[in-house]
Amino acid sequence: MINFNGNIVEEENLLTQNRAFLFGDGVFETVKIINNKILFLEDHYFRLMASMRVVRMEIPMNFTMEHFEEQILNLVQQKGISASARARITVFRNDGGLYLPKTNEISYLIHASQLESTVYALNTGQYEVDLYKDFYVTKQLLSSIKTTNKMINVTGSIFAYENGLANCLLINDAKNVVEGLQGNLFMLAGKKLITPPISEGCLNGIMRKQILALAKKVEGIEVVEEIISPFDLQKADELFLTNVIMGIQPITKYRKKEFTSNLAHLLVQKLNESITEN
Known part of the structure; x- marks a missing residue:
């Protein structure tokens, strides 16, 4: 139906x-x-x-x-x-x-x-990603909304499947990292949590907004919207993706670099608490 x-x-x-x-x-x-x-x-x-x-x-x-x-x-x-x-x-x-x-x-x-669960749960299994470079996201308003033209996400998903990856990261026409195939990207480097600004061509995500608000309440974490280059990924402590259905998905590996997921665990806990309160 x-x-x-x-x-x-x-x-x-x-x-x-x-x-x-x-x-x-x-x-x-x-x-x-x-x-x-x-x-x-x-x-x-x-x-x-x-x-x-x-x-x-x-x-x-x-x-x-x-x-x-x-x-x-x-x-x-x-x-x-x-x-x-x-x-x-x-x-x-x-x-x-x-x-x-x-x-x-x-x-x-x-x-x-x-769906199976009534709360957000963190998937702690292996989740390896790489860049998808066959096509680029354009830095324009249309990229920030959810249209039914999602060919880059479709072909990127096929590329990920064919290469044994859990997901791919998309880059824009300036060669900066924008988002994942199914969610916004966050990167923790030291005490700084970074996500690309909407002007880079990423989706204006609903969960992105929630995570930005929750992370700003975490003591000792600076939350910013800044450009992320492919080189920056190698220096990150944590990488994770967000969308409304899965909540937060930690990335465990990008090329030879492996990542922790401590902040992701904390944010999922705070996310579930915020839902219960509301």
């Missing part, structure tokens, strides 16, 4: 003229639901609205945060997975036109699937 424009319907092929399929003319949000509550609801909603404005989609008057929340929760409740689930809402421009659309009106659909 999926939620299509507010109706729960059986999953089926959604039209051969779908612009998200033909042109990547869509934006999306992936949310985590725990105990019938969407985590970081306001952040997700406003990022989706901002994304729709960037690509000049017409936002319906009824597309409020309450509507956004209601439609997602209605689906997970009907599927019986509201204790712990992930849901993706994809918004796409309605059919018509070629590159130039005939309308800026939108439709949306929501998929949802069950």
Whole structure:
């Protein structure tokens, strides 16, 4: 089952003229639901609205945060997975036109699937990464939002699989490290926690925002948004990736360098505490 424009319907092929399929003319949000509550609801909603404005989609008057929340929760409740689930809402421009659309009106659909855990848990297994250099992220506004054009992430994931890697790090057209294939990048060097600024082309991540706020409360840690070069990775004490579904994923190895995960452990603990408090 999926939620299509507010109706729960059986999953089926959604039209051969779908612009998200033909042109990547869509934006999306992936949310985590725990105990019938969407985590970081306001952040997700406003990022989706901002994304729709960037690509000049017409936002319906009824597309409020309450509507956004209601439609997602209605689906997970009907599927019986509201204790712990992930849901993706994809918004796409309605059919018509070629590159130039005939309308800026939108439709949306929501998929949802069950998750195992109701808390964030740190994966402490081996997690080796390397740079993906076949294609570059561009330093522009479109790179910071979640569009349905994710070919660099797809080809990067294939490269990682073919080379026995858990993930890859993407670089931008200035050859700086931007993010992982599925999340924002953080680097601890001494007492300094660094993540690339949005202006470098990284996703304006919801979990990125949470981790920045939590890390600033850790005594003795300086938190900054600065450019990270590939050379910097070799000098790091910790590297980890963040997204809303997994929380924090420590990187254990980059080329010949291995990393600790002490700060990542502490931040996961603080993340779970913040969710419980809210």
